[in-house]
Amino acid sequence: MTSDVTGVNRRAMRTLFHKEIQRFAKVWLQTVISPLVTTSLYFLVFGVALGARVGTMSFTGSDGAGHEVPYGAFVVPGLMMLSMISNSFLNTSSSLFQSKINGTLVDLLTAPLGTPEILTAYLSAAVFRGIAVGLLVWIVAGLFTGFALAHPLWAIFFSVAVTTTFAGVGLLAALWAEKFDHLSIFPNFIVQPLTFLGGVFYSVTDLPPLWETISRCNPVLYTVSGLRYGILGVSEIPVMTSAVAVGAAMLIVLIICTIALNRGYGMRR
Amino acid sequence: MPIAEQDPRPLVLRGVGKSYGARTALQPVDLEIRRGEIFALLGPNGAGKSTLIHCISGISTQTVGAISVFGYDTVREFRATRRLVGLVPQEINFDPFFTPFECLMIQMGLMGVEPDPTWADELLARMSLTSHRNSYTRTLSGGMKRRLLIAKALVHKPRLLFLDEPTAGVDVELRRDLWQQVELLRDQGTTVILTTHYLEEAERLADRVGVINKGRLLLVETKADLMRQFDARQVRITTGTPLPEVLPATLDAALTRQSPCLLSAPWQGAERMAELLSSVSASFQVQDVSIQRTSLEDIFVDLIREADRTGA
Numbered sequence: 169m170t171s172d173v174t175g176v177n178r179r180a181m182r183t184l185f186h187k188e189i190q191r192f193a194k195v196w197l198q199t200v201i202s203p204l205v206t207t208s209l210y211f212l213v214f215g216v217a218l219g220a221r222v223g224t225m226s227f228t229g230s231d232g233a234g235h236e237v238p239y240g241a242f243v244v245p246g247l248m249m250l251s252m253i254s255n256s257f258l259n260t261s262s263s264l265f266q267s268k269i270n271g272t273l274v275d276l277l278t279a280p281l282g283t284p285e286i287l288t289a290y291l292s293a294a295v296f297r298g299i300a301v302g303l304l305v306w307i308v309a310g311l312f313t314g315f316a317l318a319h320p321l322w323a324i325f326f327s328v329a330v331t332t333t334f335a336g337v338g339l340l341a342a343l344w345a346e347k348f349d350h351l352s353i354f355p356n357f358i359v360q361p362l363t364f365l366g367g368v369f370y371s372v373t374d375l376p377p378l379w380e381t382i383s384r385c386n387p388v389l390y391t392v393s394g395l396r397y398g399i400l401g402v403s404e405i406p407v408m409t410s411a412v413a414v415g416a417a418m419l420i421v422l423i424i425c426t427i428a429l430n431r432g433y434g435m436r437r
Numbered sequence: 438m439p440i441a442e443q444d445p446r447p448l449v450l451r452g453v454g455k456s457y458g459a460r461t462a463l464q465p466v467d468l469e470i471r472r473g474e475i476f477a478l479l480g481p482n483g484a485g486k487s488t489l490i491h492c493i494s495g496i497s498t499q500t501v502g503a504i505s506v507f508g509y510d511t512v513r514e515f516r517a518t519r520r521l522v523g524l525v526p527q528e529i530n531f532d533p534f535f536t537p538f539e540c541l542m543i544q545m546g547l548m549g550v551e552p553d554p555t556w557a558d559e560l561l562a563r564m565s566l567t568s569h570r571n572s573y574t575r576t577l578s579g580g581m582k583r584r585l586l587i588a589k590a591l592v593h594k595p596r597l598l599f600l601d602e603p604t605a606g607v608d609v610e611l612r613r614d615l616w617q618q619v620e621l622l623r624d625q626g627t628t629v630i631l632t633t634h635y636l637e638e639a640e641r642l643a644d645r646v647g648v649i650n651k652g653r654l655l656l657v658e659t660k661a662d663l664m665r666q667f668d669a670r671q672v673r674i675t676t677g678t679p680l681p682e683v684l685p686a687t688l689d690a691a692l693t694r695q696s697p698c699l700l701s702a703p704w705q706g707a708e709r710m711a712e713l714l715s716s717v718s719a720s721f722q723v724q725d726v727s728i729q730r731t732s733l734e735d736i737f738v739d740l741i742r743e744a745d746r747t748g749a
Contacts, residue, residue: 177516183546191534271530275589278495278524279547280516437497 181285184276188293191263199255199297204304207251211309214369215240215247227371230406237400241313245396246368248302248309249330253363253388254355256298256331260290261338265351268342268434277436283429287339287422294335299327306399318401325411326394329418334359336421343434362388373404390414439594440520443508447472447597447628448493453502455488462488463652465502470597470630475623477643477660478632479737485652486632487527490599494524506597520549523595527602527632529582531574537561537585538570541592548593560588563618580611587618598622600631604638616642636734648737650744663736670704671729672713677722689716704728 192199219239229235267273276286310316317323337354345351366388372380383389394410397403403410428434448470455463463485470476478486492499493506495515504511506518532540541557561567564584569577577585583603590598600619604612612635619642623629633639639646640660647657658666679697689712691702702713717723 175516177549179551180547180549183543183552186546187543194534267532270532271526271528272532274496274524274526274530275544275547278519278522280519280549281547282516432498436495437491 176282176284177280180279180281181289184281184285184289185292188259188263188290189296192259192293192297199259200301200304203251203255203301204308207247207301207305208308210250211240211243211247211305211312215243215309216312219243225371227404228373229402230404230409231402235402237402238313240309241316241400242371242396243369244306244309244313244316245399246363246366246392248305248327248399249366249388249392249395250360250363250368251305252298252302252327252331253334253359253391255301256294256335257338257341257355257359259294259297259338260335261342261345261351261354263293264290264339264342265345265348268345273435283426286429287425290339291332291335294338295328295331298331298335302327302331316399316401319398319407321398322407322411323395323398326391326398326414329414330391330395333414333418333421336418336425339425340421340428343428345434359388362386363392366392367404368392371404387413387417440507440509440517442521442596444505445472445507446470446505447507448630449505450493451503451505453489453492453499453504455485455492455497456500461652463492463499464654466654468647468654468657470628471645473623473626473628474644475619475629475631475642476645476647477639478630478647478649479636479639480632480649481741482634484649486649487601488652489649490524490601490630490632494522494599495519496524496526516549520593521596523590523593523598525583525586525590525598525600525603527605529579529586531577531582531585533573533575535574536571537566537574537577537588540574540585541588544589544592550593556592560591564588565614580607583607584611584615587615591622595627597628597630600629602632602634604633604635612638636732636737640733646733648740650741653744655740655744660733664731664733670731672702672704672710673727673729674700674702674714674717674723675725675727676700676717677724680721685720687716687720689713692717698724 222239224236225239225242226234226236267276341351341354365383366386367383372383372389375383390405390410390413393403393405394407394414397407397410446469450466450468452465452467453463454461454465466489478489480486488497491497493504493511495511498512506521509517509521511518535543538557538561541560542552542554545552545557558567561570564587566581566584566588569581574582574585587603604615607615616638619629631642643660645657645659646663648655676698680694680700684692684694689702692700692713693702695701700717714723714726
């Protein structure tokens, strides 16, 4: 009985999770296939066409040794990250913001749902979509470059941690935003530039020292490098450094999300 | 599993107030709602009706005071109170991704009850939405969307139901239909609180009435008491021929000339009315007699005007 009154409402949480999954699954062309096509085009142009001329990518790994990877294979983890980041962000931000605009947020506010239920359901659904698209990118790329997966557990860790983080960022963006324009700031002006400058298409260790230092301040660099280690087995940044950076970012975002939801920021009038 | 009641009283408000920075939307309110009643909250736009309902149902949180729903605190034990409360919001909302049937099934899950397709279909039937069970919600008319909102508010069989202006923009037939539904719910033991602009609605449905203006709860009375208190019925007698400016002394002193063919007097019982009538018919031809009853609307308008005048 007490669990009904104060405990986490599992049924409500499951329902919200399924609802969020259905919400993007019903429009799968737009939410899954469209980002897959975009990322595949990047891969075909940069990875396959350009890669044929570049040949192999030589870079200095975190072990200090020089590594050579076919350019096509080198860009795959970064492109996966790009699609996972944007899709996890888009899932929470568009869903929550739309319910703010069309008034269905009322259903969430008047339901017996606490912060743990809302956070878990929204983030899990977004993680699910992000990883689904990431996995499809990996499969499409694999047809050209071979299905590499050097350290599956690291690949899973970085995929889950990064999609969770950006799902959380998407949630905060939706709470903060008052109009659609506000929402587009994040993907267009923050996430995409950071991703493109985060070593998706080149190795930061080969940049001039100043630019390398600046690049190291880019949080997305650690997500790309970490996933590259999980998939190719080599990376510019030590995998533990990436893991700590990514894990810390996730923790911070989760804490901010919890505080925001507890306070009803952007939701409760 | 239904939530056990800790207190038979559906709703107890203790000093519940809400302010946004320096602006006070609701001055501290004390209010107890009786079990099984229909309580109508009346007030002009922006009076604080919705603010009060929002604080109880979870859309906002009060700045001061405590709200208890069947003994559970709406802040500390919100999972319990929200299971007991149903809300039909004032503004129509709909999720374009789901059909009415899917909406109800999802709503059951969100409210933490086992999704039951039979119950969803019964609710759709009650709200005359069966033929639109599998349509896209956006293709529903405004009235249908509102009925869907009511169905959604009932999925978890709430013991306390809020209807925030349920019949705003709803046609006459549907309005009567909704009234019947509300009365049916009350008969089944649901306590109902509704806000409305239509005084006819409160007059027809409510057991008790609360009047709220500029964030202040002015009064709470049973409808019958309120009508009695403000009862100022008038006898109106229409004559067949015009009356002189100065009425003849033979006429009852209680009568006043309203217009060339209309006399009026305060209602003082049936016997007095017979006296009035005979005094008029002695000198003039009586064409029509009517008794004008004060409507809740008159009372309401007077109350708000009085409150505004005294600066309350």
